[in-house]
Amino acid sequence: MRGLSEFCRRTGMWMPHRLVLPLALAIGLAGCATPPPADEPDAVAEFQQLNDPLEPANRVAYALNDGLDRVLLRPVAVAYNYTLAPGVRGMVHNVLDNIGTPVMLANDMMQGKPRRAGDTLMRLVLNTTLGAGGLFDVATDWGWPEHDSDFGMTLAGWGLPEGPYLMLPFFGPSNPRDGVGMAADMFIAPTGYLPHGPQNTIFSYTKTAMSAIDARAAVIDDLDRIKAQALDPYATLRSLVRQHRQSKIDEMKDDNRQAAPAAWAVTPK
Amino acid sequence: MLNRRQFAFLACAGLLGGSVLPAVARADTADAAGAFIEKLLRDLSAVVNGGKPVADQQVALRKIIFERVDVDAVARFCLGRFWRSATPQQQKEYTEIFRNVMVSNITGKVGEYQGVSFTVGKAQMREDDVTVASIVNRPGNAPNKVDWLVATTSGAPKVVDVIAEGTSLRLTQRGDYTAFLARNNNDVQALIDALKKQTTAAN
Numbered sequence: 001m002r003g004l005s006e007f008c009r010r011t012g013m014w015m016p017h018r019l020v021l022p023l024a025l026a027i028g029l030a031g032c033a034t035p036p037p038a039d040e041p042d043a044v045a046e047f048q049q050l051n052d053p054l055e056p057a058n059r060v061a062y063a064l065n066d067g068l069d070r071v072l073l074r075p076v077a078v079a080y081n082y083t084l085a086p087g088v089r090g091m092v093h094n095v096l097d098n099i100g101t102p103v104m105l106a107n108d109m110m111q112g113k114p115r116r117a118g119d120t121l122m123r124l125v126l127n128t129t130l131g132a133g134g135l136f137d138v139a140t141d142w143g144w145p146e147h148d149s150d151f152g153m154t155l156a157g158w159g160l161p162e163g164p165y166l167m168l169p170f171f172g173p174s175n176p177r178d179g180v181g182m183a184a185d186m187f188i189a190p191t192g193y194l195p196h197g198p199q200n201t202i203f204s205y206t207k208t209a210m211s212a213i214d215a216r217a218a219v220i221d222d223l224d225r226i227k228a229q230a231l232d233p234y235a236t237l238r239s240l241v242r243q244h245r246q247s248k249i250d251e252m253k254d255d256n257r258q259a260a261p262a263a264w265a266v267t268p269k
Numbered sequence: 270m271l272n273r274r275q276f277a278f279l280a281c282a283g284l285l286g287g288s289v290l291p292a293v294a295r296a297d298t299a300d301a302a303g304a305f306i307e308k309l310l311r312d313l314s315a316v317v318n319g320g321k322p323v324a325d326q327q328v329a330l331r332k333i334i335f336e337r338v339d340v341d342a343v344a345r346f347c348l349g350r351f352w353r354s355a356t357p358q359q360q361k362e363y364t365e366i367f368r369n370v371m372v373s374n375i376t377g378k379v380g381e382y383q384g385v386s387f388t389v390g391k392a393q394m395r396e397d398d399v400t401v402a403s404i405v406n407r408p409g410n411a412p413n414k415v416d417w418l419v420a421t422t423s424g425a426p427k428v429v430d431v432i433a434e435g436t437s438l439r440l441t442q443r444g445d446y447t448a449f450l451a452r453n454n455n456d457v458q459a460l461i462d463a464l465k466k467q468t469t470a471a472n
Contacts (some may be wrong), residue, residue, distance in 0.1 A: 043348040043350075046349075046350070046447060050444075086409065088412070114302070200422075202414045217323075229447050229467075230445045231376060231446065231448075231460070231463055231464075231467070232445055232448040232449045232451040232452070234448070235445055235447075235448030236441060236444060236445045236448075237446050238444065239436075239440060239444030240436050240441055243435055243436040243437060243440065243441070244434060244435050244436050246435065247434065247435020248433075248435065251435075
């Protein structure tokens, strides 16, 4: 399931701006879910646990995303897997990862996780140099594996609650915290500060398109299976995405490896 | 009469016994669950890597699942609060069909697990159950973190949940069923019918 959250994080950026308002209106019209009556405690507990008060609107956005996926993204991803050798696809994935490391590094530091920041820094340095500009992931083989890190996780580490589940059109499953995080990460990304010009435009569109294809291609079998086996794929995806995201946040919070040799460190009590 | 030193000694021993013994028992339970998962994974990889025809592998897997997984408990969990509102007849019918769904979901992808290998990690008590960590390696895939939730309360250890990359299978399944029920007037019979249709379509 690792691919799912990555897929959700990366699929975006191709929405024409003039579509935003009508879409928001159409989805807003679908409205809110009706909470169950207060005298049914089990039903109320379930409603709160699902954390999806905007479910009707979210389902509209899901239908839109699902339709686009069927006609566009999934066929492209299938063709991508079919035409390119696994090794080449691996390199594409590595390059995209490597471009993302500065943002991860910033977030690792803001999360107050020095060892995770160290891992990311080693990945950036090793993969950019020995890994030939990020084509090869030598760092993983040498003991600096990849982990998830973004501003949504940073906000979670700072204690901000996730807010209600949101299915964003084009961007996929999210919540207010991760939505803000996504925007902040775009702002932090050094690639956003390249000089303006046609090269920059081509670079950013290529990166976005390749990210979407790379992430979608990695979850073809998983998503196909969910859609075939689930009675309610929307609900199944909601459950999977929220659990997976929470586990990544817990993993980050629980990573309390020491930054200094153990003998120097003052163990916090 | 006990002198003061003897009394203090006995009191300490008593205190220690009181606090250490349950901890030892818990450690034993965790170790037993760890060994149970180790054996389960060894048996599973022996089946999928054994090179027998797929049909034989599916029969062997089915046997392992019913021996080592508390399928009925998982079925009850997945129905959540609707288990109590179901009639005994519905409970029986649902459990029966759940067994079929679960087995066909697992045995249906047996071919994909060719070449799989496992490393078993730490076993830890979590309330009454034990979670056993493991890493699943499949050729051509990144290693997956899979935790096994083992219930030990009923005597023999049994698997009651599988947590793959932080996502619990039984929680996800329950989310699917409750969402379906919410959209079908909380009618357990509708769920049973839908599951039936799904298994007949799959076979």
